[in-house]
Amino acid sequence: MQRYFRLVLFAAVMLVVLAIPVAAVLARSYFLAPTAQPVKAQPIQFPHQVHVQGMGLDCTFCHRGATTSAQATIPALEFCMNCHKIIPWEGRPDLERLVQAFQSGQTIQWNKVHQLPDHVHFVHAVHLNFGFQCADCHGDVGSMGKPGVKQVRDLRMGDCLTCHQQNGARTDCSVCHY
Secondary structure, eight states: OHHHHHHHHHHHHHHHHHHHHHHHHHHHHHHSSOSOOOOOOOSSOOOHHIIIIITOOOHHHHOGGGGTSSSOOOOOHHHHHHHHTSSOOTTOHHHHHHHHHHHHTOOOOOOOOSOOOTTBOOOHHHHHHHTOOHHHHHOOGGGOOTTOOOOOSOOSHHHHHHHHHHTTOOOSGGGTBO
16 A cells, blocks of 8 residues: 555656646636736837828738738838838927937837737738738727727637637647647
């Protein structure tokens, strides 16, 4: 009996030791992408309303990577300055920060709004080429004024699986997990 006690004790300890990292990964995966997150402060209060509603720009005009790659990409300051070099920026604090960053060769450190766990691979191009609109997942960003863009959709695994099932997409693990 005592001989098996050591074996059972060893097995129990190993199970606990191995269960801790598994539980941590599962908890991080679930809680990292909650349904509602507070709006994250950005270094520049980017006016999506002005660009989308006022000027009629499509999301992919600035986020060009969305149609061809996994990431939607945030445009480089040089891209922004194609227009903003001729738009008066004096006395407009956010534009002044944009121009000053460009002139000094600095980058703007934007805070990521839509969070997915590291082990999830989401490809924007696949979804857009299938016919989804940016607003299907991101909400009506063009009408989000101050305080800024927020996550409007539950981006946990259940939400993605439901969408895939409703649209006839593959649901095997390798579609999203690498």
